[in-house]
Amino acid sequence: MAEIQLKSLAHCYDKQADEPLYAIREMNHVWQKGGAYALLGPSGCGKSTLLNIISGLLEPSDGEVLFDGVRVNDIPPQERNIAQVFQFPVVYDTMTVFDNLAFPLRNMGASKAKVQSKVGEIAEILDLTAVLNKKAANLSADEKQKVSMGRGLVRDDVSAILFDEPLTVIDPHLKWKLRRKLKQIHEQFNITMVYVTHDQLEASTFADKIAVMYNGQVVQFGTPRELFEQPNHTFVGYFIGSPGMNLMEVERCEQGVCFGPQQIALSPVEMAAVNASQSNNLKVGIRPEFVHVWDKPNGDAYQAEVLFVEDLGTYKILSLKLGEQVIKARLQEDQRVPQQHAYISFPEQWLMLYIDEYLVAKEDNHD
Amino acid sequence: MIKPYTNKAWYLVLPVFALVAFSAIIPLMTVVNYSIQDIFDANTRYFVGTEWYREILNDTRLHDSLVRQFIFSGSVLLIEIPLGILVALMMPARGPGSVVCLLVLALPLLVPLNVVGTIWQIFGRADIGLFGWALNSLGINYNYAANPMDAWFTVLLMDVWHWTSLVALLCYSGLRAIPDAYYQAARIDRASNWAVFRFIQLPKLKNVLLIGVLLRFMDSFMIYTEPFVLTGGGPGNSTTFLSQTLTKMAVGQFDIGPAGAFSIIYFLIILLVSWLFYTAMTHNDGK
Ligand SMILES: Nc1ncnc2c1ncn2[C@@H]1O[C@H](COP(=O)(O)OP(=O)(O)O)[C@@H](O)[C@H]1O
Ligand SMILES: [Mg+2]
Numbered sequence: 328m329a330e331i332q333l334k335s336l337a338h339c340y341d342k343q344a345d346e347p348l349y350a351i352r353e354m355n356h357v358w359q360k361g362g363a364y365a366l367l368g369p370s371g372c373g374k375s376t377l378l379n380i381i382s383g384l385l386e387p388s389d390g391e392v393l394f395d396g397v398r399v400n401d402i403p404p405q406e407r408n409i410a411q412v413f414q415f416p417v418v419y420d421t422m423t424v425f426d427n428l429a430f431p432l433r434n435m436g437a438s439k440a441k442v443q444s445k446v447g448e449i450a451e452i453l454d455l456t457a458v459l460n461k462k463a464a465n466l467s468a469d470e471k472q473k474v475s476m477g478r479g480l481v482r483d484d485v486s487a488i489l490f491d492e493p494l495t496v497i498d499p500h501l502k503w504k505l506r507r508k509l510k511q512i513h514e515q516f517n518i519t520m521v522y523v524t525h526d527q528l529e530a531s532t533f534a535d536k537i538a539v540m541y542n543g544q545v546v547q548f549g550t551p552r553e554l555f556e557q558p559n560h561t562f563v564g565y566f567i568g569s570p571g572m573n574l575m576e577v578e579r580c581e582q583g584v585c586f587g588p589q590q591i592a593l594s595p596v597e598m599a600a601v602n603a604s605q606s607n608n609l610k611v612g613i614r615p616e617f618v619h620v621w622d623k624p625n626g627d628a629y630q631a632e633v634l635f636v637e638d639l640g641t642y643k644i645l646s647l648k649l650g651e652q653v654i655k656a657r658l659q660e661d662q663r664v665p666q667q668h669a670y671i672s673f674p675e676q677w678l679m680l681y682i683d684e685y686l687v688a689k690e691d692n693h694d
Numbered sequence: 695m696i697k698p699y700t701n702k703a704w705y706l707v708l709p710v711f712a713l714v715a716f717s718a719i720i721p722l723m724t725v726v727n728y729s730i731q732d733i734f735d736a737n738t739r740y741f742v743g744t745e746w747y748r749e750i751l752n753d754t755r756l757h758d759s760l761v762r763q764f765i766f767s768g769s770v771l772l773i774e775i776p777l778g779i780l781v782a783l784m785m786p787a788r789g790p791g792s793v794v795c796l797l798v799l800a801l802p803l804l805v806p807l808n809v810v811g812t813i814w815q816i817f818g819r820a821d822i823g824l825f826g827w828a829l830n831s832l833g834i835n836y837n838y839a840a841n842p843m844d845a846w847f848t849v850l851l852m853d854v855w856h857w858t859s860l861v862a863l864l865c866y867s868g869l870r871a872i873p874d875a876y877y878q879a880a881r882i883d884r885a886s887n888w889a890v891f892r893f894i895q896l897p898k899l900k901n902v903l904l905i906g907v908l909l910r911f912m913d914s915f916m917i918y919t920e921p922f923v924l925t926g927g928g929p930g931n932s933t934t935f936l937s938q939t940l941t942k943m944a945v946g947q948f949d950i951g952p953a954g955a956f957s958i959i960y961f962l963i964i965l966l967v968s969w970l971f972y973t974a975m976t977h978n979d980g981k
Binding site: 379382384403404405409410411413414415417419420421422430431434435475478479 | 873875876878879881882883884885886889893894897898
């Protein structure tokens with residue numbers, strides 16, 4: 328149960344290179360005590376690098392890692408009270424399952440009785456009791472991964488467990504079961520857990536709060552709902568949700584911003600931000616779920632051309648062409664599907680403005 | 695659908711069988727042929743049954759060189775396998791250093807056997823050989839041509855110099871195949887260096903070590919050229935190993951019958967011991 332704080336953290340694997348490539352770009356972040364978190368991002372964005380820095384397997388090239396306020400940069404993983412589970416199961420082939428689970432305990436000099444009871448308890452939780460005397464080499468992939476997890480869970484001194492895409496090799500139907508199990512373990516032991524994944528569904532079923540990582544930085548840290556409703560970065564909009572957010576490049580104009588002949592009204596705060604910024608990288612975004620669609624002209628709705636409809640069972644995704652822009656909208660099951668032309672509007676509440684890819688708040692609320 | 699059971703598939707094995715027959719079985723059968731007959735000339739031969747075998751099994755020359763052979767092969771394995779593992783563990787995993795190490799290790803393997811013998815024959819001489827001269831000037835009385843212990847020491851050292859690289863290279867490739875996650879997990883589990891070796895590296899090296907042990911056993915058990923060039927089997931018979939005894943019998947004395955029986959027994963011993971190694975090293979796989 329430790330708070331993990333990352334302070335001005337950055338990491339570059341090869342600082343000697345002519346143009347050092349940063350796998351982690353300078354960031355600040357706090358994982359609170361006892362939380363269940365997900366770290367979500369595409370392949371190669373630096374998730375594993377970040378985990379390895381937290382566990383101490385990798386020393387960051389810049390910045391600090393603090394556990395409960397204490398700098399741990401120079402403390403090796405053995406002394407960090409952290410467990411880590413890797414993408415591919417790691418078991419000690421020649422040992423039995425029991426000895427595998429007992430291994431971390433024996434390494435810290437635990438008594439025989441303690442080893443017995445602790446291994447028994449964890450084996451029970453992970454459904455490994457039946458195979459305790461089997462050689463680990465002969466287990467199936469998901470049993471092996473459970474053993475890998477179990478080695479992290481047996482230790483009493485573990486205050487945080489880091490999971491690096493632990494369910495990659497597991498069958499889909501077992502994935503769900505194991506994720507539930509992890510959640511139970513979290514509730515039972517109240518350990519800080521950070522769960523790395525590139526699957527948004529996996530992230531939102533496991534975690535209370537999700538950190539979305541993009542290009543070496545955490546671009547948003549929030550509940551699944553916040554990520555959905557208020558994506559802080561265009562990447563979050565695009566990555567979360569299916570399909571992702573509609574993003575349109577826009578230009579400055581008198582009353583706000585426009586794309587082609589269409590004008591979009593902005594709130595005073597947004598307007599001020601647009602005027603204050605030098606950047607021409609302006610975008611507006613709206614989720615397909617929030618696009619209003621009519622089959623007849625309606626007020627100031629824009630007229631768009633219907634491209635195609637995808638039927639996904641309980642809902643349909645309508646692809647529309649508005650000016651040069653393709654817009655996706657989600658239709659409910661019972662909603663009439665417009666033919667040829669549709670009329671769409673973007674409710675102001677759900678229309679987000681992005682300058683240089685970052686969200687501009689609708690109202691001033693940082694005071 | 696139930697497929698009818700036929701034996702036609704056996705025909706597909708025929709070409710391979712013919713090939714193996716020509717390369718191994720037929721030559722072996724000629725040896726068997728020699729070992730059960732007494733042949734005087736092309737037209738005069740007598741069937742003698744197991745007589746040659748009984749003679750050979752009671753031959754003290756064979757007993758002595760068999761014992762020597764086992765001591766030699768045993769020592770070779772006991773030195774070269776651990777040493778090879780140790781060298782592999784100490785080699786850098788990447789970078790220019792690893793290339794240099796690999797090249798240096800590969801060098802002894804490229805030297806022809808009789809050249810190896812010659813190198814050590816000169817190297818060990820007390821008058822002009824660097825090694826022999828150095829030992830003697832340190833006050834150690836070393837002479838491999840006169841002292842059996844020195845001869846043994848030199849023959850073993852020569853074999854270790856020549857073949858440890860093979861074990862080291864095998865182990866090196868085995869070590870490089872271990873994913874980083876194993877070492878990382880071991881650090882998280884607070885494993886000691888010894889535990890990392892014992893529970894990660896050694897088990898992962900098992901397959902290459904099996905190959906290493908079998909190759910080194912068979913090769914050292916059949917060793918001929920190097921001791922022949924270095925010591926000629928002496929002083930006395932102290933470094934005369936099985937293959938040299940056999941050669942003396944077959945080529946020197948032209949006792950083809952007993953030599954044939956000897957060859958068969960020799961072959962069976964290698965087969966048996968290799969099988970024992972193989973079984974011992976794989977017996978708990980899949981359990
Ligand atoms: N050992 C390494 N040496 C050099 N570059 C690395 C190493 N490991 C990862 N990288 C680079 O760092 C970036 C982030 O990788 P990683 O943390 O593994 O991403 P993720 O786990 O999100 O897929 C990638 O561009 C990758 O190529
Ligand atoms: Mg990764």
